Amino acid sequence: DGGITQSPKYLFRKEGQNVTLSCEQNLNHDAMYWYRQDPGQGLRLIYYSQIVNDFQKGDIAEGYSVSREKKESFPLTVTSAQKNPTAFYLCASSARLHYEQYFGPGTRLTVT
């Protein structure tokens, strides 16, 4: 898990509610990423950030939002617009964009 923390480990929400997942890194990495992992599928990129105050959509950004106000933090908000939010969410960081990514321990979100 290196110096990347995600909290909480498990999160439960009612349908229609927005929820924010935390990701913090103390590796002094410039780039950070959010992925979603579903059973039987590879990790899919939601958003990434190359540097503070900048972020770009990944392959499945609809229904999600992010911010990057500080270098060490990259929170992900799962909005009520996300049709199937129940999943395992992984945050990662790398020294620079394209460099090796280090993953956090993940947050399992369950929406009922």
Next chain:
Amino acid sequence: KNQVEQSPQSLIILEGKNCTLQCNYTVSPFSNLRWYKQDTGRGPVSLTIMTFSENTKSNGRYTATLDADTKQSSLHITASQLSDSASYICVVSARPFGGYQKVTFGTGTKLQVIP
């Protein structure tokens, strides 16, 4: 379309035995290939990374091979231990044309090592 296919989907082996996991990819243009180990409910941890010019790399009991011509990679685990039980994910990156380097994740091989 960039794809990474892994086989087998799952594997059960006896402790102490060797095994080989396969990864075939169609990612182009190729930049590098990584193997990750992911314990259940945890984030992936990098085992090896190989670029175009490398065809083998070891990390302890883990040895990865790469054939860039056939676009195949394998991960060989020697003298398996119970702690090797995990999912092993093959990840292939395409060379960037500016912006984000396209990274494609395989679905993983779930390995179970039994006593």
